Amino acid sequence: MATNGRADHGSTQSEVIIRATDVTVRFGSKAILENLSLDVRRGEILGFVGPSGAGKSVLLRTILGLNAKQAGTIEVFGIDYERASTDERLAVEQRWGVLFQHGALFGSLTVLENVQVPMREYLTLSPKLMDELARLKLDLVGLAPDAADKFPSELSGGMIKRAALARALALDPDIVFLDEPTAGLDPIGAADFDQLIMTLRDTLGLTVYMVTHDLDSLFTACDRIAVLGDRKVLVEGPLDTMLSFDHPWVKSYFHGKRARTIATDDQGAAGAAGPQGA
Template identity: 85%
Template sequence: MPPLVSDPARPNGAAAASQDDDIIIRVEDVTVRFGENTILDNLSLDVRRGEILGFVGPSGSGKSVLLRTILGLNQKQGGTIDVFGINYPEASDDDRLAVERRWGVLFQHGALFSSLTVLENIEVPMREYLDLSPALMHELARLKLDLVGLPQDAAGKFPSELSGGMIKRAALARALALDPDVVFLDEPTSGLDPIGAADFDQLIMTLRDTLGLSVYMVTHDLDSLFQACDRIAVLGDGKVLVEGPLSTMLAFDHPWVKSYFHGKRARTIVAPENAGHAQEGIV
């Protein structure tokens, strides 16, 4: 998928119309404050159809704040948020409901309901938004279990009986319950061992390719950024500092970006196409 170039100049004519058709979420000049503390300051960001967007930044910079603001869980003090062409914060209840049925969310640490089984957790969005018989909901929920690679005997287990990796997959199955067009992932590989994290990244890429998903992923995981993401956006000082493919991150001259993408840990997982640069001391 062609990357979005972080050039302020926008194409004209048919090319511009084509790019606009690919944008499913458009955040423009969004400001979020908590008291006197400004977290997001006129921030703008687009999410495109069929891409895995990795959203990264220093701890406390506002990554999860932006995610929650897009979802309507935080109030903004300025700017616009369009989702599927609808101004979501200002939309009618019916329009907001239509938007919400087209997204799924995997919150950090899974956020499964501890008193419900895995199957019951997956069915929660179906009970909220759909009018289905219990038997049909059970069948659909079991299909979601298969989709995320969980065994069927996990259906009757409670979250306390699951490993960390199984919790992530169960939460992903719940996020996919309504067959969404876009999924939001908040630190999806945190707490997983390297093998489990790599398997989860591969699962996300497979689901994107097979289901045509768009993925908005807040992450600190360098492996995920290097291997799974089509495009990366870096948050700093309340704004998007830079966005684009990995090559753009490696070339961007900013202290935090350089430290993050050129550090010792990054060197150990540098993409093969950048190996030549690594030998030259660029990476």
């Protein structure tokens, strides 16, 4: 059943495409993640949330192979990335796209050239075809044609996010990783970005792993939520599970004043729309 306007993809798509099992990550003697386990299912938008500094981005970077882990396994598309051969790693890397915090665009390249970076890394295409594909990706994320020739310094915050998303989609991935995608955006821009993610998921059949602290995104866009705390996943499930979970931080986060305001606004909008078929 859909809730808050979301399609319940998580309950109908059971195939696990990312499986982290008993993962431990330490920096020096400090444990950031300890015996953490988490599954990500095909076709869902998973919101990964937790206190600042808890290790949300650390887990994302560990899944991507950018951080070393001291224990546990991470399988992506059924392949243990750490033990995979070079060819297997290349095959996996072409099936994911990443939007890093703040976009992480190359300042010396135009937007079009930024989108083409994964194509140049993994594919052998003519310059003309790369131009056409990159412009298609920019159109897909809602950027005007003239944005292609601009440099990142000439873009607004929202345009940077969309350009970075276009680059993440450059290789037609199965899964996209989003690290704080709405951070720094005004409420309207953030809502538009959430809607874009939901539309792309439904249109392209994407799986979305979203690290976020944005309650609006969690209430509006996510099929399932996982909460990081005490160096592991405290709870995972739909929004109703978060609202009923008895843990101080989870209760404060999902029952705080701002959360109640969002929930009230959402219920009001649903009531104003009236029953289906009315």
